[in-house]
Every structure is written in C-alpha cells, then in structure tokens.
Amino acid sequence: QPLELVTSIKPLALIAREITAEDDQVVTLLPPGVSPHAYNLRMSDRRLLDDADLLLWVGPELETFLRKPLQSQAQKLLTLSELAGLEWPEAGASHDHDHDHHHHGDGADMHLWLNPRNAVVVARALGERLAELRPANAVDYRRRVEAFAAQIDLLDAELENMLSKVKDQGFAVYHDGYRHFVDHFGLNQVDFVSLTPEQTPGARHLYHLQQHLGAEAVCLFTEPYADTRAARDLAHKLDLRSAELDPLAANERANTYAELLMRLGQSFSACLAASKGG
Amino acid sequence: MPEFLLLALAAGLGVALIAGPLGCFAVWRRMAYFGDTMAHSALLGVTFGLILEVNLNAAVAVGCLLLALALVALQRSRQLATDTLLGILSHSTLALGLVAISVISPGRINLMGYLFGDILATTGADVITIWLVAAFVMAALIWLWKPLLAITVHEDLARVEGVHVSAVRTALMLLMALVIAIAMKVVGVLLITALLIIPAAAARRLSHTPEQMAVTASAIGASSVIGGLAASFIWDWPAGPAIVLAAAAGFVLSLALSTLRR
Amino acid sequence: MPEFLLLALAAGLGVALIAGPLGCFAVWRRMAYFGDTMAHSALLGVTFGLILEVNLNAAVAVGCLLLALALVALQRSRQLATDTLLGILSHSTLALGLVAISVISPGRINLMGYLFGDILATTGADVITIWLVAAFVMAALIWLWKPLLAITVHEDLARVEGVHVSAVRTALMLLMALVIAIAMKVVGVLLITALLIIPAAAARRLSHTPEQMAVTASAIGASSVIGGLAASFIWDWPAGPAIVLAAAAGFVLSLALSTLRR
Amino acid sequence: MIPDTAELLVQAQHLSVERGGRTLLDSADLAVHAGEIVTLIGPNGAGKTTLVRTILQLMQHNRGKLYRKPGLRIGYMPQKLHIDPSLPLTVERFLTLGGATKAQAHKALERTGAEHLLKQPLQSLSGGETQRVLLARALLQQPELLVLDEPVQGVDVAGQAALYALINELRHELGCGVLLISHDLHLVMANTDTVVCLNGHVCCQGHPSQVTADPAYLELFGHRAEAQIALYTHHHDHAHDQCGEIDPEHSHHA
Amino acid sequence: MIPDTAELLVQAQHLSVERGGRTLLDSADLAVHAGEIVTLIGPNGAGKTTLVRTILQLMQHNRGKLYRKPGLRIGYMPQKLHIDPSLPLTVERFLTLGGATKAQAHKALERTGAEHLLKQPLQSLSGGETQRVLLARALLQQPELLVLDEPVQGVDVAGQAALYALINELRHELGCGVLLISHDLHLVMANTDTVVCLNGHVCCQGHPSQVTADPAYLELFGHRAEAQIALYTHHHDHAHDQCGEIDPEHSHHA
Numbered sequence A: 001q002p003l004e005l006v007t008s009i010k011p012l013a014l015i016a017r018e019i020t021a022e023d024d025q026v027v028t029l030l031p032p033g034v035s036p037h038a039y040n041l042r043m044s045d046r047r048l049l050d051d052a053d054l055l056l057w058v059g060p061e062l063e064t065f066l067r068k069p070l071q072s073q074a075q076k077l078l079t080l081s082e083l084a085g086l087e088w089p090e091a092g093a094s095h096d097h098d099h100d101h102h103h104h105g106d107g108a109d110m111h112l113w114l115n116p117r118n119a120v121v122v123a124r125a126l127g128e129r130l131a132e133l134r135p136a137n138a139v140d141y142r143r144r145v146e147a148f149a150a151q152i153d154l155l156d157a158e159l160e161n162m163l164s165k166v167k168d169q170g171f172a173v174y175h176d177g178y179r180h181f182v183d184h185f186g187l188n189q190v191d192f193v194s195l196t197p198e199q200t201p202g203a204r205h206l207y208h209l210q211q212h213l214g215a216e217a218v219c220l221f222t223e224p225y226a227d228t229r230a231a232r233d234l235a236h237k238l239d240l241r242s243a244e245l246d247p248l249a250a251n252e253r254a255n256t257y258a259e260l261l262m263r264l265g266q267s268f269s270a271c272l273a274a275s276k277g278g
Numbered sequence B, C: 001m002p003e004f005l006l007l008a009l010a011a012g013l014g015v016a017l018i019a020g021p022l023g024c025f026a027v028w029r030r031m032a033y034f035g036d037t038m039a040h041s042a043l044l045g046v047t048f049g050l051i052l053e054v055n056l057n058a059a060v061a062v063g064c065l066l067l068a069l070a071l072v073a074l075q076r077s078r079q080l081a082t083d084t085l086l087g088i089l090s091h092s093t094l095a096l097g098l099v100a101i102s103v104i105s106p107g108r109i110n111l112m113g114y115l116f117g118d119i120l121a122t123t124g125a126d127v128i129t130i131w132l133v134a135a136f137v138m139a140a141l142i143w144l145w146k147p148l149l150a151i152t153v154h155e156d157l158a159r160v161e162g163v164h165v166s167a168v169r170t171a172l173m174l175l176m177a178l179v180i181a182i183a184m185k186v187v188g189v190l191l192i193t194a195l196l197i198i199p200a201a202a203a204r205r206l207s208h209t210p211e212q213m214a215v216t217a218s219a220i221g222a223s224s225v226i227g228g229l230a231a232s233f234i235w236d237w238p239a240g241p242a243i244v245l246a247a248a249a250g251f252v253l254s255l256a257l258s259t260l261r262r
Numbered sequence D, E: 001m002i003p004d005t006a007e008l009l010v011q012a013q014h015l016s017v018e019r020g021g022r023t024l025l026d027s028a029d030l031a032v033h034a035g036e037i038v039t040l041i042g043p044n045g046a047g048k049t050t051l052v053r054t055i056l057q058l059m060q061h062n063r064g065k066l067y068r069k070p071g072l073r074i075g076y077m078p079q080k081l082h083i084d085p086s087l088p089l090t091v092e093r094f095l096t097l098g099g100a101t102k103a104q105a106h107k108a109l110e111r112t113g114a115e116h117l118l119k120q121p122l123q124s125l126s127g128g129e130t131q132r133v134l135l136a137r138a139l140l141q142q143p144e145l146l147v148l149d150e151p152v153q154g155v156d157v158a159g160q161a162a163l164y165a166l167i168n169e170l171r172h173e174l175g176c177g178v179l180l181i182s183h184d185l186h187l188v189m190a191n192t193d194t195v196v197c198l199n200g201h202v203c204c205q206g207h208p209s210q211v212t213a214d215p216a217y218l219e220l221f222g223h224r225a226e227a228q229i230a231l232y233t234h235h236h237d238h239a240h241d242q243c244g245e246i247d248p249e250h251s252h253h254a
C-alpha cells in the first residue's frame, strides 16, 4: 500500500521524492510566496493533512501559519528543525555592524535545506520514519537514502569546486535566508537588505548599505517572491550586478533537489564571477 | 462527513451565534472595525510578549484589553467618531508593533501566524473553548441587555434613568474583545470580523426591533457558516472566505428582499 | 542626505499634503476605513487582472473605481452607517479575492507585492507621479471645496441650495480612491491610510473651521513624515511605521494641548 | 389675494406620498407665488414637513405633479438639524458657506437677533439660538423662495414675534415667496396671504379670514385656535369683541 | 406655596458652569420638592438647558453645590433627540426599554395623544409626534421627578394645552416634582407653583403672581409676555380687565 506524504514547501518535497518508493505520493501543501496573512485552508488541503501518513515541515518558526493546522497531527509530524546533527550557521558571522542579531534559536536562519549536509540529515531521518511506517519497504528506503547521500557528496564537491573561485567576492542578498548555503561554502556575504521578506528595512540600514556595499560587494541578489524593485534600484545605483536566487524552487524548472542547489550555485558563481572582470 | 468538517461547523456556529447580537452593537455603535483594530493590537501584544518573554496568549489578552480601555477613554470627548478613533488605534498599534519587531528583531518569525487561526484547523478543545466563551458572553449579554440597549439608544436618557453608562460601555467592549480574541485564534481574523458585521447589517433591513435584529443576525450568520462550508466542500474553496462570501450573499439578498417589499 | 531619503521625503510630503484635506473629509464623513477597503478591492482587482490577463494597474484602478461607486450606491439608504458599509465591502472583496486566487491558483505570485510599496523604495518617477496627482487632486478639492463642505455639513441643505449632492459625493470618493491607489503603490497602504486619518483627527482639537483643520492636518502630516524619516534614519526603524508613530505622537500631543487649554 | 402678475414659484398638484404602506400625503395642492406668504397649518403628523420636503425634492412623491420655476433659488430652514461634532464649524463659517461675505453674515445674524454667536461652535448652540442661525442662513441665500419649517420653534417669547415680523419684512424687501409651517396660529395669521390647512389631505385653503370660518378648520382646531386668534385680534384692531366668545369648556385644564 | 412637609428632591446652590471661556450659568439656585411644579423661563441662551443638564449630572458644574435625593427616580425629556437610523426601533419597543409592559406603554401613549404611533419606527416620527413619545417615555419611568425641556416644542395647538394639562394631572397622580422649561408663558403660568426666571443668573423667582410683578421679569419679557398672560387670564377668570392694557407699540409687526 503506497504512502501519502505531505510537505509544507517544495524543496522538502524534492528531497522526499528521492527517498520514497515509486507509488508513494508526495504532495506540497502551499505554493511558495502565498502570503500567510491571507492564507486560508481549502477542504482539499485539510483532507490532505488528515489522510497523510507523514507530514514534513521545517518548523513553526518558518511555516508559522501551519502551526495550528498541524497541531492535531503531532504523531505524523516530522519537524526538521528539531533533528539532531544539522549544521547551523554561526549567528552574525559574516556581519559587520551593530545589529543585535540573534543567537541560535528563535532567530536562526530556518532555510536549512540550503546546506547539502542538512539535506542528507533530513533524508536519513525521513528514511527511518518511512521504514517505520512501511517495514516491508525498509530496505528499499534505506538504500535510496544511501544513494541520495552519495549523490549529494558529489554535488557538494562540484559546488565547492565551482564556488571556491568566487569565495572572496562580496555580495548582499535581499533577505537574510541563505546563511546555510553561504556558510557551508564559505562565501562572502557582506550584508542583506532585509531580515525577512515581510520586514522592510529602516532608512539607517539602507544608508549603511549604500555606504559600504559599493566597496565591499560586487553583486546583489534578489528573489522572485517579493517586490524587489528597491533592491534592484540599489544595485543599479551602486553599480552592482544583480541576479535572482530561487531558494524555494518556485521555478518549475528545478525538478530535483540537486537541480535546486545547482541552480543556486550557478546563480552565485555566474554573478560573482562575471563581475570580477567588470 | 469528515471530523474536521464537524469541528469546523461546531466552531463556526458557535461564533456565528454570539457574533449576531455583538455584531448588532458593533453596527449600531459604529464599531465595525473593532475586530481589525483588535487584530493589530494583538500583534503588538505578541511583540511585547516576545520581548518580555511572557506567555503569548496572556500578552495578546493584555493587548486587547488595553485597546478596549483606550477606546473607552478616547470616546469620552465626543468630538471624534468611533471609526476615526478605531482607525487611529489600529494604525498606531500596528506601527508600534512593526517598529518593536524591527528593534528587537525576534528574527524570522512570522508573527501573523501566531495570531490567526483557520476554521478548518479547529480542534475539539477549540470547540469547547468557543462554546464556553459563547455561553458566558451570551449570558452576560442577556443580563446586560437592557442597559446595553439603553446606552445605545441614547446615552443621556440612559444616564438619567440610572444606568452606569461607562461601566456598561466598558463591559460591552470587553465582551466584544473577548469574543474577537478567542475567535481570531480559532477561526481567523477575517472570519470573525466579517461575521460580526455582515449578518448584522443584513438583518437591519429585515427587523423592526433590536431583539429581532440580533436573532436574525445570528440566524444569517449560522446559515452563512453552513452555506460557506458547503461551498468549500463542493468547490474546494478556502473555507473562511467562502463563509464570508455566503454572508455577503445574504446581505445582497436582504437588500433585494427589502427593495421588493417597498 | 542620501538620495533615497530625499526621494522618500519628497513622496511623503506630497502624500501628507494632499492627505490633510482628504483625511478631514474621511474623518467628517466617517470614512476612516476607506483606505483599508480600497486595499482589499485592489487585491480583488489584481486577481481578476491575472485571470483575464489584462494590465494589472488598469485592473486595480477598475477595482477601486467599482468600490467607490458601490459605496455611493449603498449610502443612498441611510439605514447603515458608512463604517458598516465599508466593512461589508472590505471583507466581501477580500473574501472574493481569496476565493478567486485559490480557484485560479496563480501560485507563486505574491499579490501583496503588486499592491504595496515602501516609502524608502521611492523612485524619481514615483515622486513625479505623486506630485502630479497631488496637484490635480488639490486643484479639484479647491474647485469643489464649497459644495464638498456643503454636503458634509448637511446634505439636505446643500441639495436645496442647488448642490448636485450625488455628483459631488461621487467626485470626493473618486478623488480619495485616486490618491489612495497611487499612494498605496508608492508609500504602502499602512502609511497612506494612517496619514489620512491620524493628522486630521489630531487637527480636530486645534481648529475652529474646516479650512483650519485641513491646513493643520497637512502640517501635522508633513511634520510626521519628516519626524518619522528622521527616526528611521537615527534608530533604523522601518520608515512607514516610524512615520505613523510620529503622527500618533502628534495626536497624543494634540490631546494634551487641548486638555491643557481647558 | 396677490396680484395676478406675481410669478408662480412652485406648484404642487395632486401630490401623494406613501411610505411604509402608509399614505402620508393624499393628493395635496399648493402654490406659492413671488411676494406671497403661504402658511401650512395642521396637527402633528399631518404631513406638513412631508409636503415641504417633497416640494424641495428631498423626498420622492408617488403620484401627482410638481412644478418648480427653473433655477429657483431657495432658502430652507429644516425642522431639525444634526451636525456631526467631528466637523469644526463656527456660526460665522456656517453662514459664509453659501457664498456670503463675513459682513453679510454678521448683518443677517443681527437681524435674527443672534449677532453675539458669531464665533461660537455651531454644535454648542442652544435650541433657540440654532433656529436663529438657521433663519439667518436661509436669508443669506438671497432666496426667491423661503421655506421655513416651524421657524420659531424653541425661540423665546420676544423672539417669536420679532422673527415673524422679520419674515414679513423680508417678503417685501426681497420680493420672495415664503412657504411657512407653524403652530402659532395667533402670530402667523396676521401676516399670511394664504393659509393651507393640512391633515393628510388639504382640508381648506384660502385667506386667513376665509379659512378661520371654514367648518373643516373649526373641526381641526376648534375653539382653542379661536382663543389664540383672539389674542392676535387684540393686537390688531384692539376690538374686544372676541374676548367673550371663548368657550368655558376649555378652561378646565388651565 | 407648597407644604413644608414636601420632600426636597433636588437642590442647586450657587451653581456655576463655564465652557469655552464663557460663563453659561452664574451662581444659580433652584430647588424642586415633591408635588411641586417649577418652571424655568428665560430668553434663548439663558442657560435653562444647561442648568437642567447640570442638575441631571449630564454636565459637570465648575462651582456650587448640588443635592439630589439619594436614589431619585427621574423621567427626562431632552430638548432634542437624535437616534441612529441603524437601530431598528419601534415606538413600542422604545417605550418598553425602561421596563414598562406593552400595556403600560400603550396607555402612556394614549395619554399623550399618540397611540396610533405604536408600531412606527421611532426615526420616522414627525417633530410633534417625537415630543409626545418622549413625554410618554418620561411618564413610564414612574418618576419622582419629571424633568421636561420644552415639552410642547413643535406640538400642535390642541396638543400644547392638553400636554400641559396632563403634566399637571401627573403631578397629582404620581405626587412627583416637575421641573419644566418653557417659552409658553401663557400656558405654564396657570399650573406653575414656582417660576424661576433665568438669564445666565437667576433674575427672580417665586409664585407666578409675584414674578410677573417683578421689575426684572418685566425687563426681560416686557409687555409681550403680559399680552400672552392676558390670554391665560381670559381662560381663567373670564375677566377682560387686561385686554385693554396691551401696549399698542407692539402691534406694528402683527
């Protein structure tokens, strides 16, 4: 009997699909970018939660709007942020000014799937849960986890190789959600425009960006989810390159986890490398 | 019928029932935007709750309470209409909340998610809470009905006839704040604010006495809950908005009915 | 001073200037929540714009226009107060928008992003647009000032004295809708709705005539913009909320002032 | 009663108004010419305000015809006025709203005996003061037709007579028609050209001397009215012939 | 004027009220006992409504002392009433709001001559009808003190006398004190025990016969008042002795 697996966001579904069996269903609940303020469950969403065998989400800090709907499903929940063995970026490591950025905990960067090591941790945990649910397929699941881990090792190396050339190039991101990737590959993130997409930056911070970004950075990355006109403007004004990052794989083109990460890496290296000459 | 639908129905009906009479007062006393204002002050409450590291529910409750009291105080001078006062409070508390968040930067937490429920996510415990609150508020409303109505008809007449106007007014605010605060967490802020005013407005044209209007509003609200959930079931619409649309349809229907009767 | 701050200042002052007199009408006519309602109907406009694949700005404009006309139509029967009508329209359009989105499911599009601006992201073109609109609306307000005031004081008197009440009322709604729609995209919805009512409310206690109140409201609004941007620069607060807080401080100050004068 | 040459300002023919299933006004006829004072009298709920508001097109009529001289300038004084306290409005600003200058406003207030109220907020006025200000505002319209719904309601003893005198003065000064509603039979009869006695329908209509003799009138107002008129007659001709006619039946409650 | 045994209901001593830098009421004294009718007269803006609202504690006084019998039940009829149209309210429901039964409400309406209005929306009433309903509501309170601010304002000719008679009747029936504001000197003088003549301060005070002879009274109301009183005197004693005293000076505007 096939499993029904529901994930909160697409990247988790991409990882899950690497582990599950052919007939297992993997469904993503929310399209990325839907404002949680205005999000209301549909009957089908609700039924999905009820019927699912396993629910995968990062945790209440990221998908806050799912906190309540998932409350009654505690026993089939797999909360990724609680997993042991995850790599967390060091708080405020690449930051140079006076903000009181928070320590690990409620202020941590929750985009944990952007670190390939973490993806493996997630895959292992998922594999174990699936094995528990379908003991008959346990061997199969574990085999897939190992295959995934191996694939990620290769990917990791390839990305490492690709990004090592641009390690010293400074850049800024639109919202501070790439720490897992940046720290893992040792990139040089100089600053961010806003802490979360919902929070607009203050005038002081914008001024600060204008003051030092021109000298320290070569590229400013925007996102497809928010109105980033301001960021692009800023990039233009400071003569920075600007490129788009898509950490949620909103783009239909990314069909596997590897592809998601690869595209991210390519965006970084293309923008950072190209601007080296100019 | 799936269990979550039963729970949603139970919660929705409970909210609609108590929102009927309370919503009438909101319409009569021009407090249509009390719910929105409450949501914003709740946000402020959450923010301060995070800063002071106290229980968030308690912080929300305190925020809502303070808002209700601030409104009562501001209403003393009759120079500004209630909707203006609500607007001021609403925007000020929201702005304060946003500034506070950015200063303490609890980081990447989406505060809204703490505040707003979804009717399809109702749990059994929610239903019990809702019905307990509804029963309590209903009892209080029945007990206070006469003075409440008296101060709504004419405050001076009520005061002369021995009604403690400001006590009764404060009580009404607190009852309304209580219902909104609870319902917001269970069925979401859009649904509770809409269930307060749309059924009451629809009932206006069909009623000749305040009591009729209150009962009709409850009935329209309850029908909207049922109709909306059905629509959500049939066409797979999001449940909250579907209920609001059903109520809006009720309002349009009442317009048509009263035009016909002319 | 960095250029973006200059642009923000220019845009903010333009909005504050025109929001002064318009906000007074919002306060007098109990339309404090017109801005919020507009934002929701704009959302509906975007949704239908996406469905019908027409230009989104045009769709938003049409949505806002329809809203203003619906309000004028509903106001004809005087049984329901304007704030109730605004609440009904606001929640209904929001619900309709949410249902429509879920049906067509444009997925990854963040509708809010289409609608709401940030004052710190103002461009030169934005500033020009704002000032052009402000100049046009100001001219229209001056031209229509007498009839506008007449219908606000007493509609029957105005009608008898030959004012085309519904034409003037519709014109006011459309002017207000225009300013809100433009300002929403540039400075954000929180800022424009707050700049409409908070300065006007603060000006109420300091004025003896409508004209005084309009001018005072503009002045308070302009000071709030300057003060808010300064606060944003000094303490790194988000600019929009900082301006709203400055306006709220102005309101509290006006309360204190008028209490002292008694 | 008035010269045939006087221009017709408004005319209602067979005007009927229904609301909430009730007939408020049943086929009423009324005409006001320039320079004429027409007074509407009738018991409470007779439809006087309804008729006037229909003529002013503030209410829709269900049947009948309404003529208004094109471009007619009207000064109107409603029976009640409620102004939102959120609007800061001094009496002076209220009066200059219609386009009058401050000097004109001041002069109009003087005529209605309320010049000391110039700078006061409109919403803080007493009942009688509000009436005076409303009348001043109606004057300032330079009206061709003055429509006054119980203008001296709540006005003090001295003011009542003075205001009626003022209205009469204005009629000559501006040459305007006046449509008046009043319960003060004794004060209005003196200046009125035409009295229209309303009670849902028009009971009787004509010159005061005709109307007061009409059986329909006597039925509606009876001897109490007569008693009031007696006073007016005293003033007017100093003949005491009606003093003795007062019906003793009515003195029981005095 | 009234027996010493009558209970004191309210008493104001040296009451002063200031608003917006103006003294509206300057050291006013007033007392109402059970069974007594006290009438406040005075020109517009004299502070009559202000005094009454201060006694009812609807306004704060700035100086002076105010005594109210503890637990005093009051029936109040304000000078103006504005009720939001969003509230569906029939006359019947309005009357039963204070706790009266439908039968009582019906009876009270009958007494004020408005029984046909029972089922009508309160907001659709005419001016005079509203006054009658407000009076009915005040009666239903079973008041110990009845406070009426120009109760017959806008009431028709027949109604005015009838309502004053009713007020007099109630005083005996309920044994309540009545505090009345009125401009209808001729109608109220007959039933009043004490007249208080107000013009910012209390000019004179006492039994009607005393007050009408007071120089302060004559200065305020002059001969016009006398003319009005004449009518009342006619009713009362059918003596014509005052008819001839009317000042011809005042007939110019009649």
Ligand SMILES: Nc1ncnc2c1ncn2[C@@H]1O[C@H](COP(=O)(O)OP(=O)(O)OP(=O)(O)O)[C@@H](O)[C@H]1O
Pocket (backbone or CB within 6 Å): D019, D020, D022, D024, D042, D043, D044, D045, D046, D047, D048, D049, D050, D051, D079, E120, E124, E125, E126, E127, E128, E129, E154, E156
């Ligand atoms: N919308 C309505 N529905 C039902 N009845 C109404 C409505 N509007 C007015 N009426 C009734 O119509 C009648 C006439 O009202 P109107 O105001 O014309 O009286 P009026 O002659 O001016 O009386 P008053 O002397 O008391 O001012 C009243 O009995 C009133 O109750």
Ligand SMILES: Nc1ncnc2c1ncn2[C@@H]1O[C@H](COP(=O)(O)OP(=O)(O)OP(=O)(O)O)[C@@H](O)[C@H]1O
Pocket (backbone or CB within 6 Å): D120, D124, D125, D126, D127, D128, D129, D154, D156, E019, E020, E022, E024, E042, E043, E044, E045, E046, E047, E048, E049, E050, E051, E079
């Ligand atoms: N808030 C205020 N500020 C300034 N003046 C005020 C205020 N409230 C009332 N007044 C003034 O106080 C005076 C007394 O008003 P009040 O209503 O007591 O008069 P009244 O004797 O009842 O007159 P009327 O016979 O016209 O009803 C009026 O001149 C009024 O304009």
Ligand SMILES: [Mg+2]
Pocket (backbone or CB within 6 Å): D048, D049, D050, D079, D149, E126, E127, E128
């Ligand atoms: Mg009338």
Ligand SMILES: [Mg+2]
Pocket (backbone or CB within 6 Å): D126, D127, D128, E048, E049, E050, E079, E149
């Ligand atoms: Mg008064």
Ligand SMILES: [Zn+2]
Pocket (backbone or CB within 6 Å): A097, A099, A191, A192, A205
């Ligand atoms: Zn920073």
